[in-house]
Amino acid sequence: MAHVTSIILATGYNESGVKELLKYIEINSSFGLVSIDDEKLPQPWTGGSKPFEADLYLGGINYLDVDDMIEFARQIKWDDPEQVQFMIKVEGDMRFKLINLAR
Numbered sequence: 001m002a003h004v005t006s007i008i009l010a011t012g013y014n015e016s017g018v019k020e021l022l023k024y025i026e027i028n029s030s031f032g033l034v035s036i037d038d039e040k041l042p043q044p045w046t047g048g049s050k051p052f053e054a055d056l057y058l059g060g061i062n063y064l065d066v067d068d069m070i071e072f073a074r075q076i077k078w079d080d081p082e083q084v085q086f087m088i089k090v091e092g093d094m095r096f097k098l099i100n101l102a103r
Helices: 017-029 066-075
Strands: 004-011 055-062 085-090 097-099
Touching: 004 017, 017 055, 017 066, 066 085
Parallel strands: none
Antiparallel strands: 004 055, 004 085, 085 097
16 A cells, blocks of 8 residues: 655756755655656656746655654755745645745
């Protein structure tokens, strides 16, 4: 049986805090999030006639400690926290929740 957490992380360009969060997720789940700019994906694949104007990461992670991940994300020193949007949908939820990363 699965317990999937769907994650969307949107940031401004080249937000250095992303690396810390991506590493945390990979270490704690054996998988990671994928950037919409990942070289394995066709480019561009987001639709429209212009490039997407944000860094966007997506993933579905099984058996992730969501509370611990949120607490970790809140400890990161984001370059521009106003541009970070962290959305989580735990299996069974009807919609994504926007997580406030303000300290």
